[in-house]
Amino acid sequence: MTDLYEPLLRPYDEKRRAELVAAFTAVEHAAEPVAELRYPALREPALRRVLGEMLALQGRVLIRARPKEWTSGYHDDVAAALAADPACVPPAEERAVLALVLIHSVAIPRASGLLDDDSWLSPHPTPLEELRRRSQLPIGELEAALRRLRNAGLVGQVKAGGDDAGGYVPGPQFHRLTAGARRRLQEELILAAGPDSPLAAAIRARRRGRTAPPADPSRDRERTP
């Protein structure tokens, strides 16, 4: 098999090449965003551009998660194409459990001013009991969904300790959202939590303006009481 990355790496000497490969491996596989201090290819704009091209071959982009810290995620167009492929969409139980974790660990604390506006990570765990009650899933199915979500890094478990009952928080994959993906997630949560709110109406109007009108324009009005 010919090496996919060879044309991009060939111009560089051994040292630069190793730095590019190390930075690529780090942003793709590390749990958390990595510091550019440790990876020269993240520090230097010219090498960072090559790194971006290496990631683009996988449908990925470089994401600055915090100042001087980097990770990678799917390009918005690739994410949209994958989401349109039924095989790539997680089953309904997993999506339901993940949505509950996002509501309890992010949306509610954010509405109370306990979390900043543009992060999907949270120190506020969603208790297992809450997931059980709200998801209405049999415990076996709930546990299987949580196991798969944890394997995928989409949720993390917080152990009980002190006054805290423990539970689940959004996992490290939430570092990997692009600005566009974070905005869409925020909008989806508003549409789900307050479909009749003025904010939801504004989101729907904006989406209609951006894309061709849906085949059935009455679809958006069905939610109106």
Place this chain on the structure above:
Amino acid sequence: MTPDEHHVDPQVLARARARVLGAPSQPAADPVPPGLTAASDGDRVWLLPAWPDGATPALLEEYDTAPMPLDRAGQARRVLAAALRCCWTRPDDAPWPSGDAQVTDVLEVYAGMSRGDADLARRWATGELRRLADTGWLLVDETAGTVRTGPRTALWHEDTLASLRDLLRRLPAPPASRPEAAAP
């Protein structure tokens, strides 16, 4: 009327899709998208990542960078070792693809490696086998009660296998193969 067309190179999309799905499999006759590593057992082929210059995620260790966290990593490794002890019966060959081993044998080997309650050890190992199957390290057929190595083991470099072979030789041997393994 088509919604928002996304112009994504089909080969790029195929690689992104393989990443999303973990290690997806397809009939061995289907073409493998370029830029992926193919692990075939004859009938099917599993699509795995191809890393630049063969660098594996183990490279992160050299940079003191934490990989994706794994719950109960020690237990997962020991159960994987017990499974390899049973499936990888010709250790001079590569671990992939392997023959089938009985899940009950893997549970026995694991129970023999752990101190304390053997029933509890078997129960833990059962959950761990499922997790290792979800992530492509093992292929488990729950109906048949069999397990074999997973496609991800095909990504192990030959020069890293020596210490693993040594380790496996030191593990308890699986019970002599019986046509009908006794239920625990």
